[in-house]
Amino acid sequence: MRQLVVIGNGMVGHRLVEAVLDRDSGMAWHIVVLGEEPRPAYDRVALSSYFDGAAETDLRMGDLRADDRVELRLGERATGIDRGARTVTTSAGTTLHYDALVLATGSAPFVPPVPGHDLPGCHVYRTIDDLEAITATARGTGTGVVIGGGLLGLEAANALRLLGLRAHVVEMAPWLMPRQVDEGGGALLGQLIEDTGVTVHAGAELRAVEPGDNGQAAHVRLGEDTRIDAGLVVFSVGIRPRDELARAAGLELGPRGGAAVDAACRTSDPAIYSVGECASIEGTVYGLVAPGNAMAEVVADRLAGGEATFTGADTSTKLKLLGIDVASFGDAHAETPGALEVVLNDAPGRRYAKLVVSDDAATLLGGILVGDASAYAGLRPLVGHELPGDPLDLVAPGRTGGGVGVGALPDEAQVCSCHAVTKGAIRSAIANGAADVPALKGCTKAGTGCGSCIPMLKNLLADAGVEQASALCEHFAHSRAELVEIVLATGIATFSELIAKHGTGRGCDVCKPAVASILASFGGGHILEGEQAALQDTNDHFLANLQRNGTYSVVPRIPGGEITPDKLIVIGEVARDFGLYTKITGGQRIDLFGARVEQLPAIWGRLVEAGFESGHAYGKALRTVKSCVGTTWCRYGVQDSVGMAIELELRYRGLRSPHKIKAAVSGCARECAEARGKDFGVIATENGWNLYVGGNGGFTPRHAELLASDLDSETLIRYIDRFLMFYIRTADRLQRTAAWIEAMEGGLDHLYSVVVEDGLGIAAELEAAMARHVACYSDEWRGVLQDPEKLARFVSFANAPEAPDPTITFETEREQPVPAGPVALGMPSRRPPAGGDTAHTGSAQPQTMEV
Amino acid sequence: MTATATALPVSAEGRWITACLSERLMPERGVAVLLPNGDQAALFRTHDGTLYAIDNIDPFSRAAVLARGIVGDRSGEPTVASPMLKQIFSLRTGACLDVPEVRQRTYRVREHGGRIDVRTHPDEAPQ
Numbered sequence: 001m002r003q004l005v006v007i008g009n010g011m012v013g014h015r016l017v018e019a020v021l022d023r024d025s026g027m028a029w030h031i032v033v034l035g036e037e038p039r040p041a042y043d044r045v046a047l048s049s050y051f052d053g054a055a056e057t058d059l060r061m062g063d064l065r066a067d068d069r070v071e072l073r074l075g076e077r078a079t080g081i082d083r084g085a086r087t088v089t090t091s092a093g094t095t096l097h098y099d100a101l102v103l104a105t106g107s108a109p110f111v112p113p114v115p116g117h118d119l120p121g122c123h124v125y126r127t128i129d130d131l132e133a134i135t136a137t138a139r140g141t142g143t144g145v146v147i148g149g150g151l152l153g154l155e156a157a158n159a160l161r162l163l164g165l166r167a168h169v170v171e172m173a174p175w176l177m178p179r180q181v182d183e184g185g186g187a188l189l190g191q192l193i194e195d196t197g198v199t200v201h202a203g204a205e206l207r208a209v210e211p212g213d214n215g216q217a218a219h220v221r222l223g224e225d226t227r228i229d230a231g232l233v234v235f236s237v238g239i240r241p242r243d244e245l246a247r248a249a250g251l252e253l254g255p256r257g258g259a260a261v262d263a264a265c266r267t268s269d270p271a272i273y274s275v276g277e278c279a280s281i282e283g284t285v286y287g288l289v290a291p292g293n294a295m296a297e298v299v300a301d302r303l304a305g306g307e308a309t310f311t312g313a314d315t316s317t318k319l320k321l322l323g324i325d326v327a328s329f330g331d332a333h334a335e336t337p338g339a340l341e342v343v344l345n346d347a348p349g350r351r352y353a354k355l356v357v358s359d360d361a362a363t364l365l366g367g368i369l370v371g372d373a374s375a376y377a378g379l380r381p382l383v384g385h386e387l388p389g390d391p392l393d394l395v396a397p398g399r400t401g402g403g404v405g406v407g408a409l410p411d412e413a414q415v416c417s418c419h420a421v422t423k424g425a426i427r428s429a430i431a432n433g434a435a436d437v438p439a440l441k442g443c444t445k446a447g448t449g450c451g452s453c454i455p456m457l458k459n460l461l462a463d464a465g466v467e468q469a470s471a472l473c474e475h476f477a478h479s480r481a482e483l484v485e486i487v488l489a490t491g492i493a494t495f496s497e498l499i500a501k502h503g504t505g506r507g508c509d510v511c512k513p514a515v516a517s518i519l520a521s522f523g524g525g526h527i528l529e530g531e532q533a534a535l536q537d538t539n540d541h542f543l544a545n546l547q548r549n550g551t552y553s554v555v556p557r558i559p560g561g562e563i564t565p566d567k568l569i570v571i572g573e574v575a576r577d578f579g580l581y582t583k584i585t586g587g588q589r590i591d592l593f594g595a596r597v598e599q600l601p602a603i604w605g606r607l608v609e610a611g612f613e614s615g616h617a618y619g620k621a622l623r624t625v626k627s628c629v630g631t632t633w634c635r636y637g638v639q640d641s642v643g644m645a646i647e648l649e650l651r652y653r654g655l656r657s658p659h660k661i662k663a664a665v666s667g668c669a670r671e672c673a674e675a676r677g678k679d680f681g682v683i684a685t686e687n688g689w690n691l692y693v694g695g696n697g698g699f700t701p702r703h704a705e706l707l708a709s710d711l712d713s714e715t716l717i718r719y720i721d722r723f724l725m726f727y728i729r730t731a732d733r734l735q736r737t738a739a740w741i742e743a744m745e746g747g748l749d750h751l752y753s754v755v756v757e758d759g760l761g762i763a764a765e766l767e768a769a770m771a772r773h774v775a776c777y778s779d780e781w782r783g784v785l786q787d788p789e790k791l792a793r794f795v796s797f798a799n800a801p802e803a804p805d806p807t808i809t810f811e812t813e814r815e816q817p818v819p820a821g822p823v824a825l826g827m828p829s830r831r832p833p834a835g836g837d838t839a840h841t842g843s844a845q846p847q848t849m850e851v
Numbered sequence: 852m853t854a855t856a857t858a859l860p861v862s863a864e865g866r867w868i869t870a871c872l873s874e875r876l877m878p879e880r881g882v883a884v885l886l887p888n889g890d891q892a893a894l895f896r897t898h899d900g901t902l903y904a905i906d907n908i909d910p911f912s913r914a915a916v917l918a919r920g921i922v923g924d925r926s927g928e929p930t931v932a933s934p935m936l937k938q939i940f941s942l943r944t945g946a947c948l949d950v951p952e953v954r955q956r957t958y959r960v961r962e963h964g965g966r967i968d969v970r971t972h973p974d975e976a977p978q
Contacts, residue, residue, distance in 0.1 A: 506898055508923035509932035534879040538919040538934035546934055550914035798871035798882035806889060807915045
C-alpha cells in the first residue's frame with residue numbers, strides 16, 4: 001500500500017479524503033490526515049448556526065475514522081516537509097513517510113495592523129475555538145463590531161446578534177459584499193441589513209481599536225469623527241493562504257501567496273499537491289468551498305491514475321444572511337466584453353435583480369439577486385446557455401407567471417454547483433432507480449452542499465414521473481394515510497368492500513398487506529380471521545418469518561429482554577426437539593430458525609404452554625422494547641428501566657403499524673440500551689424520563705431526537721400513545737418514523753405541537769384509539785392453536801398434510817442445522833424447460849435430513 | 852363439473868389427482884400440492900372462482916413457496932407475488948411479469964363433487 005499524507009482536516013481536506021476513498025476500490029492508499037484542531041472536520045460555512053442552537057456535532061462532516069484506510073491524527077500539526085526523504089514531521093515528534101502529499105492547510109484570517117488590533121476582546125471568525133472565545137467575550141459587553149462587510153463578515157454580524165449584542169458592520173468599500181453584488185444590489189442590501197437592527201458603516205476606514213480602563217477593547221474608531229463603544233471586535237476582512245510549510249519546503253508560491261499549482265493541482269514538486277485556500281491556481285486563491293471541492297476531486301482523480309484538470313470554478317453564491325436572500329452567479333459584474341445588463345430595481349418590493357447577458361442578448365452570463373433569490377436555482381444552471389425567454393420575465397416571474405423551469409435546462413447545465421453535478425447526471429441517477437431526494441443525495445452528492453438545488457431535484461423527480469408517489473399502487477389512487485381516513489370515516493371492515501368502493505381490480509402484494517395492517521390497527525380481531533387471512537403476506541399468514549429455503553423462524557416475546565431460567569430452558573428444549581438453529585437477536589430475544597410450516601403449531605403449542613406469546617417478529621408491528629438493567633442492579637442507574645421497558649412492550653405488543661417499530665429504555669445517560677437508535681427511545685434522568693423519537697439503524701442509521709424531557713411515567717406513556725397512533729394514522733406504507741418525521745411539514749416542531757401541545761386537538765382521539773388497542777390485544781398464536789380451521793392451514797401440502805417439503809434439507813455448521821447448499825437468490829440459473837416430464841427444474845428429490 | 856382456465860387440450864401424459872376438498876381452498880390464498888413424481892404445484896382460486904395451478908418452486912430462490920404468495924392482479928391479469936423476493940407471476944400463463952424470460956409451468960385444474968383435482972403433469976408450454 002502506498003501512503004498519502006494530507007495536511008489539514010478542513011472542509012476541502014475532508015472532501016479530498018472522501019474522494020480518494022470513493023475511487024480507491026483497489027485499496028491502493030493508506031491515508032494519514034493531520035488536523036491541527038482537536039476536532040474532526042466541520043462545516044465552516046454553517047458556523048453561525050452554532051449560535052442558533054446547533055451543537056458542534058451537528059456541524060460535523062462524515063466520520064473518516066469509520067474507514068480502516070484512514071488514520072486521522074487530530075491536534076497534531078505538520079511542522080516540516082523533507083522533500084528529499086519524502087517525509088513530514090509533526091508537532092507530536094512523529095516522522096511520516098509519504099508517496100503523495102496534499103497540502104490542505106487552508107487560510108488564516110487577515111487582521112489589519114491597526115493600533116489595538118491585538119487587544120483582548122478582538123477576535124477572528126474561523127474555527128469553533130474562535131466562536132467559543134467570541135461567546136466568552138460577548139458575556140461582558142452589549143455591543144460588537146465586525147470589521148469587514150463581506151460574506152463572512154455578515155455571517156459574523158448574525159452571530160453577534162444571536163448572542164444578543166447590538167451589532168455594527170464596518171466595510172471599507174462603498175457597499176456591502178462588494179465582491180458579490182454591484183452598487184444597486186449593495187444599496188438595497190445595506191437597507192435590508194439595517195432593518196434587522198445591524199448598523200452598517202459602508203465606505204468607512206478603521207483607524208484603531210482603543211482599550212478601556214481594564215485594558216480590554218472598548219472603542220472602535222472609524223475615520224476622523226466616528227467612535228463606537230464596543231467591547232467585542234471581530235475581524236473578517238479577508239484571508240491569507242497558510243503557505244508556511246510550502247514556503248519552508250522551497251515550493252514555488254503564487255503572486256499573492258499560496259503554493260503555486262498547475263491545472264492538476266500539483267505544486268512544483270510532482271509528489272506534492274495543494275488544494276483549497278492554501279493553493280494558488282493559475283495565480284488565483286479561491287476563498288470559497290466549491291472551488292476547493294473541485295480541486296479535491298481533481299487530485300483524487302490524479303491519485304487514482306486519472307487525467308482530470310481544474311477547469312475553473314463556479315464562484316456562485318446564494319445565502320440567507322440575517323434572513324435576507326442574496327445571490328450572485330457567473331459574471332455578476334459584467335466583465336465580459338460587450339456584456340449587457342438587465343436590471344430590475346423594485347424599491348417598494350425590496351428586491352433587486354440584475355441579469356448579465358451576451359452582447360446579442362441571447363446567452364445568460366451571470367446575475368445578482370438581492371431581497372428575493374427564488375429565481376437563483378433556475379437561473380444559475382442557465383449560465384452559458386441560451387435564455388429561454390425575455391430576461392425580464394426571468395427575474396420578475398410575477399409579471400407573466402414565467403420563471404425558469406428546470407425543464408428548460410440543457411443536460412450539461414450544472415444543477416448543484418457545490419459538487420458540480422449536472423442535470424444529465426441527475427436524470428441518469430433517476431433512470432437508474434433513485435426515487436427521492438435522499439437517494440439522489442446519496443448517489444450524486446447533489447444537494448449535500450448548500451442545499452439550494454433541492455427544489456430542482458424535486459422538480460426533476462416529478463418531471464421523471466417518480467415523485468407522484470402518493471398513490472399506493474395501481475389498485476388505489478390513495479396514499480396509505482388517505483386509506484386510513486376512509487376506513488375510520490366509513491367503518492369499512494373488509495378489503496373487498498374497500499377496493500370495490502375506493503379502488504380498482506383485485507389488489508396486489510403492496511395494497512393487500514397495507515390494508516390488512518390498517519384494518520388490524522383500527523379494527524381489531526384476529527389477523528387470520530375470514531377474508532383478512534388472504535391479505536397477509538406469508539410472514540403474517542404463518543405468524544413466523546420466512547427464510548431463504550422456505551422454512552420459518554420463530555421468535556417468542558421476551559418483554560424488555562427479561563427471562564426466567566425456566567423459560568430459557570423451555571426455549572432450549574423446543575429448539576433441541578425440533579432441530580432448530582438458535583441465535584440471539586439484537587432486540588434481546590431468541591430466534592429459532594428452520595421450522596417447516598407443519599411444525600409451527602407443535603412448536604407454539606409447547607411455547608404457549610410455557611407462558612410465551614407471539615413476539616410479532618413477523619409483523620409490521622412493535623418488535624421489542626430493549627432495556628438495560630437500570631436501578632435494580634446497576635451502580636449508575638437512576639430509574640427502573642427494565643420495569644418501564646416491560647410496561648411499554650406489553651402495552652404496545654401486537655400494534656400493527658406502517659413499518660416495524662423498535663424501542664428501548666435506558667436507565668441513565670450512559671444509554672446502554674441504545675435507545676437513540678430506536679423509533680422511540682426513553683432515557684432516564686434524575687427527574688424522570690426523556691423521550692426521543694425517530695431513530696433507526698438499518699440502511700440509513702439515524703439518531704432519535706429529543707421530543708420531551710423529564711417526564712413522569714404517566715405523561716411519558718401518554719406522549720408515546722399519541723406519537724405511535726399519529727404515526728400509524730399518517731405515515732406512508734413502509735415508512736419508518738425517521739422518514740415520516742423528515743417528510744412531515746414542520747418536522748419535529750410540528751410533531752411536538754401535535755404530541756405535546758395537542759395543537760391539532762386530536763390527542764384525546766389518539767389516546768382513545770390506543771386504549772382500544774390495549775383492551776383488545778390477545779395473543780395471535782394462542783388464537784390459532786384454539787381454532788382447528790386456522791390450524792389446518794399449517795401444512796406443506798394440501799394433499800399430503802403429514803409430508804414435509806422434500807426440497808428443504810439441512811447440513812450442519814458449528815453444531816447447528818443450516819440450509820443445505822448455497823442458495824442463489826436472484827436470476828434463475830437456467831430457464832425452466834418448456835413442458836414435458838423429462839427434466840424438472842428444482843424438483844430433484846434430495847434426501848431429507850430428519851430434523 | 853367446472854373446467855379449467857386455459858383452453859389447451861389436456862396433455863396426453865399424466866392423470867388427475869385429488870388436491871383437496873373444495874372448501875379447503877380459500878379465494879386468493881394458495882395451497883401446495885405434492886405430485887407423484889415429487890414435483891409441486893401451487894394451486895389457487897381467484898375471487899371470481901377461477902382455478903389455477905403453476906409450479907410451486909420459485910425459480911429465483913429455488914424454494915417451494917409460490918403457493919404462499921399474495922394473489923391479486925396486474926392490469927387485470929390474475930397474479931401471485933413470490934413471497935421470497937416479490938416477483939410477480941401470471942396465474943394464467945405462468946409467465947413472470949417482471950422478468951420476461953422466466954416462465955413457470957402451468958397445470959390443468961378441475962373441480963367436481965366438492966373436490967379439486969390437479970393434473971400430474973404440466974401443460975404444453977404455449978409457443
